Amino acid sequence: GENVEQHPSTLSVQEGDSAVIKCTYSDSASNYFPWYKQELGKRPQLIIDIRSNVGEKKDQRIAVTLNKTAKHFSLHITETQPEDSAVYFCAASLSGNTGKLIFGQGTTLQVKP
């Protein structure tokens, strides 16, 4: 079946450094790629998303890039802060307007002060 692979599973950075999380997807017809942040004990929350007609999108310290040819997309966080510590999930839409997202396994990001 369709799947999304996410790497790394854990990431530890110093405050102020950048963090990059990468995902690859298998459904070539996927056209929507959101990223979710889940703080400990809380719900996953949408932080940024990108559609297939765009190669890059930025929102303050976070950005997402998409390479449709290679079927991978990445989340970039610059100037990391301790409050960025959380689990991050990538996802990709399934083709056929099913409304369904396939989630990656998650990356636990730890930002050390």
Add this chain to the structure above:
Amino acid sequence: DAGVIQSPRHEVTEMGQEVTLRCKPISGHDYLFWYRQTMMRGLELLIYFNNNVPIDDSGMPEDRFSAKMPNASFSTLKIQPSEPRDSAVYFCASSYLPSNYGYTFGSGTRLTVV
């Protein structure tokens, strides 16, 4: 809008008991999803509905799990009988396809079966 509302927030029950989890999606959203989250398996899609109709229940672990959506503003996930391995956080999410796929998750129900 109050967002996606789930109840209860926490549930502790004894093995063999019936458990019912509840979800109220965001008004106007036409998709509703039930997920289970554990450390070992991450976020697993159990079942989802479109316009109150179940579309894909292939993620439902076994016959002990059932889900209903009697109307656009309410859904339930039932486990009968419950087992310790069902202990997890269960999330409900809703979305509106024409605008975007981005799900809005509820706060989740933390289920502990002892």
